[in-house]
Amino acid sequence: MDVIVIGGGISGLAIAYELAADREVLLLEAEKSLGLHTTGRSAATWIGSYGPPVVREFTTASHDYLIDPPFDIDGPVASPMSCLWLGVNGRDAEVHRLVAETAAELVDGAEAERLCPVLRPGAIAVAAWDETALDLDVMGLHHAYTRAFRARGGTVATSARVASALRDAGEWVVTTTSGDVFRADVVVNASGAWGDVVGSLFGAERLRLEPRRRTLFQSPTTVSLEGVPFTAGIDDGFYFKAEGGAVLCSPQDATLHEPGDPKPDELEIARAIESVNDVTTLGLRSVRTAWAGLRTFAPDGNPVTRWDAKADGFFWYVGQAGYGIQMAPALAQHAAALIRT
Template sequence: MTYDIAIVGAGIAGASLAAAIGARARVLLIEGEDAPGYHATGRSAAFWSETYGGPDIQPLTTASRAALQAGGFLQPLGSLHIGRPRDAAAIDAFLAEFADTPVRLERVDPAAIVPGLRPEWTLGVSEPSCAYIDVATLHAAHLATARRAGAVLATRAPFHAATRAADRWTIETGAGIFQARVLVDAGGAWGDVVARAAGVDPIGIRAYRRTVVQLRTDPPAPAGLPHVAHIAGRFYFKPEPGGRLWLSPHDEAPTDPCDAAPEEIDVATAIDRFEHVVDWRAAAVERRWAGLRSFAPDRRPVYGFDARVPGFFWCAGQGGFGIQTAPAAASLAASLLLGEDVAVPVDPARYAPGRFGR
């Protein structure tokens, strides 16, 4: 059987794209792990923020809100961006970046929102639209929608190589050989690895490690605490059930694509930064993990057909924003794949692979 579209990678990017295509094409999802979502998708910090990723990501995030709310995947959280007096210019720049967007931002007194905040943290900006996002349920829903539409999922099928002849790809995987007319690179941190194995020039996608720890604090994290982020990008933390916190040092350590694991120095750095923000004590580290974020050179995602290799489609470089942008990004990518009108209010050229001029 020859599939219309073979998607390499069944994380949130590949799964949401397969779901968006629906029954309009015969789709094969190729996943190297035992189950989809093992790497970046399964290790997300699980919040939805319209400012996360900056103005280049915001249109996709905002355009995804209605679908995420309709599916019940978002729950209220709110975000507070904080700084010290030396961060005043960063606060001003942040507000200016989003001044002409639908994102609602407001200057606030952070001490009125975060109990125990140390006195030097005097600057705050509230982002009330920020929400929890149920990543596991969202990913599972996309996979279920894709399956109902007829998509086939091949797991334990690491991608080895692909060659194109007679307008179709022959795809070699650990689970066998498949054929498809279009090959989609939704390989996340392995995006350039997939491209090279298909004879396509890489874009320059780089993988970075991000660390998260679950803390039990003394006192426990108060009810109603929002997501709290440093305006200069040195930490963020958010409440979890049972008075716990998820905390990250907002690290981006360059790495080869791999099964990421946290480094002790990054865990220690996260806790040290946290204890310089509030007067709470980190009583215990209950969990620690790391995930991979992958970026193109300009840190914008890449959606579209390769300009040089027919039938090769990029769906890559989503950074840490692939989950919160999944509905709109998948709709955009599906439209480009199927030659349909783009149904989301974004400019496809902003994310096209041709912008790199390889």
């Protein structure tokens, strides 16, 4: 085996697919199925104006790939969507900065109300309008990557949590909790929130990754959602979009959380409902369903794609900070190129 990739989310599958073009690759997933955690719990968007500069660069570079993937798909994984960034809580300067740094267009309050019909009149003075955004079929993309990886000869092992690892004669010997043993020249750590946990098994440096909870929920509304774009507070206090006749919303919380299966934060949900109702006429009152996932940050907030400083043949591919889906294609190509050099 040339490469073992640890982690079966969209990031792990994307880099496994890229490497399988000319390497023998095995993907290990600790759970019974792939994409169980963060990948399966996202808001499913591509927004070029979202995230810090490094993230926006990889996001932009992923656009054409998502529109027309180089492998067979069951249907389009990306469809047009617009995004409106609201200057809430006195953050108008941040709106102007976003417009200066991205392709988003500055609009005044009246235009924002026209673009988002549920905005409360007079609630917003300025906003940024990004009409290049995309709505993503995340699981459709994930399944397509899985099929394409296997078509390139890649192998997937589920229920394969790493128990131990050792370096022997220039290879990694990886043993799973079920007792299976695999050998490979290179190991790619794409385990998300478990990144430091996995790294410790290989004697790698500790990156001090920070898994942070992100809550999402759906609320019913009696207000028409026709023409409502993805709408977010520029202060990261909330976002919402129409989904299935209801409102998909998040308080954009980022509470530190141990690697695992987080529960939605009811207090954050209540805060988000209040914030959304303050600037819209949606009149959210109840929650139809709620869930949570983990976004994992490196200390500098940028994705980590590099060889470990201590463990030979160990490559870090972590810290996507919740932007992993929208920048998956370009980031995977970048990391695969580094591994090949």
